Amino acid sequence: MNKCPLIDKLTLIIVSLAFTVTDWTISPFTFGDILLFLGFMIILIRGQLSIKTKQALIFFCTLSIVFINVIANLFFNPVFLIDEGLISILKVSYYLIIIISLYNYIRSKKLELEFIKVLNITAALMCIIGIYISLAIYSSGILPYEFFWKFTRMDVSSYIYKGYEMSSVRARSIFSEPAHLGFYLNFILGINYFNKSKHEINKISNILITVTVLLTFSYSSVLVLLLMKIMYYWNIERVSKLIVGQKYIVGILILAILIFAFWGTIEKTLIERTTEALSGGDGSAKARVFGSWDYINKGNILMGNGIGNTPEIYNVYAYILSDLGLVSFTIFCLMSLLILFENFKIGMLFIILNFQKGGYLASGYWILLLILFLYLKEVESNMETPDCVNCYPE
Secondary structure: OOOOOHHHHHHHHHHHHHOOOOOOEEOOEEHHHHHHHHHHHHHHHOOOOOOOHHHHHHHHHHHHHHHHHHHHHHHHOOOOOHHHHHHHHHHHHHHHHHHHHHHHHHHHOOOHHHHHHHHHHHHHHHHHHHHHHHHHHHOOOOOOOHHHHOOOOOOHHHOEHHHOOHHHEOOOOOOOOHHHHHHHHHHHHHHHHHOOOOOOOOHHHHHHHHHHHHHOOOHHHHHHHHHHHHHHHOOHHHHHHHHHOHHHHHHHHHHHHHHHHOHHHHHHHHHHHHHHHHHOOOHHHHHHHOHHHHHOOHHHOOOOOOOOOOOOOOOHHHHHHHHHOHHHHHHHHHHHHHHHHHOHHHHHHHHHHHHHOOOOOOHHHHHHHHHHHHOOOOOOOOOOOOOOOOOOOO
């Protein structure tokens, strides 16, 4: 039985790691940008770069929309910053070429099932690092952890909830915020739950990711996790397995112990936050849901503020409408609907996550799109291909 070539393993690992270091910066780039470029260069040097006719059409149509947006705002928007517009054109071109190339590379070699296993291993590593850092902070200097944050935030406010004492440390692993870690883990978990291949996440990884998301004490992340769990277990067969499965009993016991141990933090970060949100007293929740739409240029709704000219906001739909205007917003909504019709549960996850975190011009969002389109449809098993067989056994 032949094994997956080392260079293919390396490429999958590089892309997987790129998704975890999008908060690490060496101005003006992130480590995610650098690792994506490295993965692209491996494909290019090996002569395996390919772009299909339909993909080339999508590429040029997308760039045309962005280019028209920049030109229109240059002439009709007196506050439009052309430098930001040009940088955004370069970003969209860069990410489109790399993501299309990686998509075709993984598809042509039938590496989808291997890639999802690599993603799970990477996610488990992020969980372990996150839990270790939290323990290190609680140890008051006994355990080192600062080196994990050398290229991202190190301030106390990034892991303590609303200025509470050190008893409320929130897991953020190597990300800049707990919510970013939760966003990443929820997406990986969702792809495992809702992909149309025969792959299913193993129980240990499922429990580890679930517990780590809860330890972020991120209101939006925990809410997304809860919605995913409902969608995933919403049938009699899975519910019965969950109830009677011995392996799940261990996970439920661990969860119960964690809830008991962190009840004070849970009460402050989740229960009180829910009460405030329902009563209208939570300004943060209002800003996330409604405030993101405040940047829409009503005087130029057709073309927006111009790409790259809206401050970074949480909601991707509001972001695109503010930046690119009504035409691009409509196209993006149609794309969301197509994803929803192709795979309802992944489509729902995509829409929900678009309301949790912005940054459609950042590498992390384009890696998310790469992974999403890889697992949107049923994938062929690579067990019969000669160049890659069972690279990462369960």
